[in-house]
Amino acid sequence: MSQQETHRSEQTDQSPEAAAYDVRAVQDKWLPVWERLNPFQADDDSPREKKYALTMFPYPSGDLHMGHAEVTALHDVIARYWWQRGYEVLNPMGWDSFGLPAENAAIRNDEHPATYTYANIETQYESFKRYGISFDWSRRLHTSDPEYYRWTQWLFLKFRERGLAYRKSSPVNWCPNDQTVLANEQVVDGRCERCGAEVTKRELTQWYFKITDYAQELLDCLDDLEPTWPARVVTAQRNWIGRSEGAHVDFAVEGRDEPIRVFTTRPDTLYGATFMVVAADAKLAAELVTDEQRPALEAYLDDVRKESDIDRLATDRPKTGVFLGVHATNPVNGEQVPVWASDYVLADYGTGAIMAVPAHDQRDLDFAKAFDLPVRMVVDVPGEDDPATTYVATSGDGTYVNSGPLDGITDKATGIRTIIEQLEADGTGTGTVNFRLRDWLLSRQRYWGVPIPIVHCDACGEVAVPYDQLPLELPELRGADLKPKGVSPLAAAEDWVNVDCPQCGAPAKRDSDTMDTFVDSSWYFLRYCSPGYEDGPFDVEKAKAWMPADIYVGGVEHAVLHLLYARFFTKVLADMGMLEVREPFAAQLNQGIVINQGKKMSKSLGNGVSLGDQLAEFGVDAVRVTLVFAGPPEDDIDWADVSPAGALRFLQRAWRLSGDVTSAAGTPAAGGDVALRRITARTVTDAAELVESYRFNVMVARVMELVNATRKAIDTGAGPADPAVREAAETVAILLSLVAPYVAEEMWERLGHEPTVAKVGWPEVDPALLVEESVTAIVQIQGKVRARLEVAPDISEADLEQLALADAGVVKAIDGRPVRKVIVKAPKLVNIVV
RNA sequence: GCCCCGGUAGCCCAACGGCAGAGGCGAUGGUCUCAAACACCAUUCAGUGUGGGUUCGAAUCCCACCCGGGGCACCA
Numbered sequence: 001m002s003q004q005e006t007h008r009s010e011q012t013d014q015s016p017e018a019a020a021y022d023v024r025a026v027q028d029k030w031l032p033v034w035e036r037l038n039p040f041q042a043d044d045d046s047p048r049e050k051k052y053a054l055t056m057f058p059y060p061s062g063d064l065h066m067g068h069a070e071v072t073a074l075h076d077v078i079a080r081y082w083w084q085r086g087y088e089v090l091n092p093m094g095w096d097s098f099g100l101p102a103e104n105a106a107i108r109n110d111e112h113p114a115t116y117t118y119a120n121i122e123t124q125y126e127s128f129k130r131y132g133i134s135f136d137w138s139r140r141l142h143t144s145d146p147e148y149y150r151w152t153q154w155l156f157l158k159f160r161e162r163g164l165a166y167r168k169s170s171p172v173n174w175c176p177n178d179q180t181v182l183a184n185e186q187v188v189d190g191r192c193e194r195c196g197a198e199v200t201k202r203e204l205t206q207w208y209f210k211i212t213d214y215a216q217e218l219l220d221c222l223d224d225l226e227p228t229w230p231a232r233v234v235t236a237q238r239n240w241i242g243r244s245e246g247a248h249v250d251f252a253v254e255g256r257d258e259p260i261r262v263f264t265t266r267p268d269t270l271y272g273a274t275f276m277v278v279a280a281d282a283k284l285a286a287e288l289v290t291d292e293q294r295p296a297l298e299a300y301l302d303d304v305r306k307e308s309d310i311d312r313l314a315t316d317r318p319k320t321g322v323f324l325g326v327h328a329t330n331p332v333n334g335e336q337v338p339v340w341a342s343d344y345v346l347a348d349y350g351t352g353a354i355m356a357v358p359a360h361d362q363r364d365l366d367f368a369k370a371f372d373l374p375v376r377m378v379v380d381v382p383g384e385d386d387p388a389t390t391y392v393a394t395s396g397d398g399t400y401v402n403s404g405p406l407d408g409i410t411d412k413a414t415g416i417r418t419i420i421e422q423l424e425a426d427g428t429g430t431g432t433v434n435f436r437l438r439d440w441l442l443s444r445q446r447y448w449g450v451p452i453p454i455v456h457c458d459a460c461g462e463v464a465v466p467y468d469q470l471p472l473e474l475p476e477l478r479g480a481d482l483k484p485k486g487v488s489p490l491a492a493a494e495d496w497v498n499v500d501c502p503q504c505g506a507p508a509k510r511d512s513d514t515m516d517t518f519v520d521s522s523w524y525f526l527r528y529c530s531p532g533y534e535d536g537p538f539d540v541e542k543a544k545a546w547m548p549a550d551i552y553v554g555g556v557e558h559a560v561l562h563l564l565y566a567r568f569f570t571k572v573l574a575d576m577g578m579l580e581v582r583e584p585f586a587a588q589l590n591q592g593i594v595i596n597q598g599k600k601m602s603k604s605l606g607n608g609v610s611l612g613d614q615l616a617e618f619g620v621d622a623v624r625v626t627l628v629f630a631g632p633p634e635d636d637i638d639w640a641d642v643s644p645a646g647a648l649r650f651l652q653r654a655w656r657l658s659g660d661v662t663s664a665a666g667t668p669a670a671g672g673d674v675a676l677r678r679i680t681a682r683t684v685t686d687a688a689e690l691v692e693s694y695r696f697n698v699m700v701a702r703v704m705e706l707v708n709a710t711r712k713a714i715d716t717g718a719g720p721a722d723p724a725v726r727e728a729a730e731t732v733a734i735l736l737s738l739v740a741p742y743v744a745e746e747m748w749e750r751l752g753h754e755p756t757v758a759k760v761g762w763p764e765v766d767p768a769l770l771v772e773e774s775v776t777a778i779v780q781i782q783g784k785v786r787a788r789l790e791v792a793p794d795i796s797e798a799d800l801e802q803l804a805l806a807d808a809g810v811v812k813a814i815d816g817r818p819v820r821k822v823i824v825k826a827p828k829l830v831n832i833v834v
Numbered sequence: 835g836c837c838c839c840g841g842u843a844g845c846c847c848a849a850c851g852g853c854a855g856a857g858g859c860g861a862u863g864g865u866c867u868c869a870a871a872c873a874c875c876a877u878u879c880a881g882u883g884u885g886g887g888u889u890c891g892a893a894u895c896c897c898a899c900c901c902g903g904g905g906c907a908c909c910a
Binding site: 020230231232234235236238239240242244246262263264265266277317319342343344345346349350353354355356357361362363364366434435436556559560629630631632634635636637638640641642643645646647649650652653656695697698700701702703704705708711715776778780782783784785788820821822823825828829831832833 | 837838839840845846847848852853856857858859860872873874889890891892903904905906907908909910
């Protein structure tokens, strides 16, 4: 902040002229009043229609920042609009309060993670209140409270009973820095989503949610969400789920009972399969390899393991691999094809093995070229040369050749259908669908999370902690005890981890992992419906009344994380009979981020903008107006492009109106200046439409217009006593209550009313005021404007055409040329073609 | 490589296929002031990334390309 600006605002505050708007005094004045009135507490039993406004709950790291300010300011426009429109609005807030930052802070400061967590929650809570968001604080929750995570554990056990939570040994993503495993969704470009460290693989036995059981439904329902969800989220989820249709095909191996099963999307090219490739790191490779070739495979695996995931992601690396020494039988033509192992085939997608058709898959062709394997074209694509000579694989439609019964078929769909029928008849394959989505790995080797309520008993195996013993609370650990060691810190808490088996009473051990914090956030929006409920995670009747959330405002970074998991939980709970809806969020709005000088704010760049400083200098309302007015909600806001000082000026202009009105409160507006009344009516009507289509920036612009028009009416028009001026000023206060609650409340009081303006209701509009007395019709010749006519709004097309053709300027512009065509769109336009 | 989203005055952004400008920022001039700040008034500026097409008429619809942002990517 420049010295000058700081100086200026101080002067404004201390100005002896009482006419100046004192930002701080107004905030201090209304906050306790609102606290007392508590206008935003949602009533479950209200007869009014219900709306559920949801925004992504924050993680309690430090105080609120610009990002929180933006998302909640945008969100609050909708919530407050709904209240004004007469809905009963549920607008809750809570904290996603388990997680690594608190744990890392605890290690640093030798304290308990709860200390950091709950201190920050209090700070953020106070900041939110001052920021004037219309949250219903009576529903506040924290996912780290035992009363909350008791139900997270309950849900885990219920999911397990349904076969949707299970343990398996598998290669998993491991973050060497945070010393914990990660879900697929938390690995971004081979790096840990949280800390950026390169992710490695480990073979571990871990807990998974069987989200893949819902892959098809998660995909199908996206069609219904498409109209009301951001396109990028829908696309991201579709890509992530990654459905492909194809076939499983079995290749028999001599001397082995089990055939090698492959997944392919192109079973129609089966006659061109000249070799097979198994993922080098899959168990299958080790099983298949001959003793002779085993040293070669192991040497290759050593090389592969040296490569990080980052290296593996490079698409242009040369193909490598090793022959396993065995052959398999192509089921359609009986050919013996060699089986290779390579790292370009992924162990955990499909079956971990592929049939290689080098002529029609570029990756297979590159491999064939590297190892001098045969290439056989089976689809003759018109206009493309034989891949065996060009080394460019073809994948389009063409005529099948060298393909037995397929020969002569000319389209892919028929080819695929025909070959699948044959495979199914022979018992060597089946049509199938494959998904890219993997099961959700939920175990974490860290302390500050929900303990997994399972006891491992030598005799009984996995035993669930009985429901009546929930919550299974965390042991008290702090400081150095929490240091990551590669196993959960809970494992070292001897008193906690050693228990008697709940089933047989023998000594046993608790599961020492905690749950991914995304489990906590997969159902918090349900808990808000009945936050104190003690007989289950939520009251089924209350959830029925409020769900689904009508709007969910939050960041797009959760496109395939939280938003996918929450959808999965909702579907499972629906199947459990606890929810009527199968989708949690009816509509969604993703806000952009606040940047500065073209770059993300960061400590290293030194371009951070402190929310606290901005609020201190310009006040809550001006900051909120700045964020809402900056542009469309989805766009990023560059703080260097916006002007909180300008927003404050606007608010002061608006506020001044309320002091200028001289008519008494309650004066009927009828009979007031019609021109101003029309502007007011039009603004109210448009504002509703603009809010409903999330064009909040335009809505603010329209309020600015109304303020300008009212100013003009007071100074040079109808005058301060005109009832239309009062109507306009009151409308400004109501519209501003969506964005600038303090100024709006202050205006409302100065206009002679009781608080709170936030719930006075949306202004009624006399439809007669929306009908224009006359409109300007434009007359174009060859699409160029040549004349303007003032006409009645209900003028007929014939009359308008006649009027236009008779206009002196038009006659002159036509200049005697013959009129070939006249397009009339009454009452606004006439286009004459000559 | 494939798929989304966007490109409009000096800047941020508006504009049912119909007058390119709603609003703001900035700049300039004026009123007020001893002067300045604040406030108020006024003025200022683009033909919509490029090239085609559809249309009576295109910022808007279609095609290609360029630029910026994002998603997916050795997924068989």
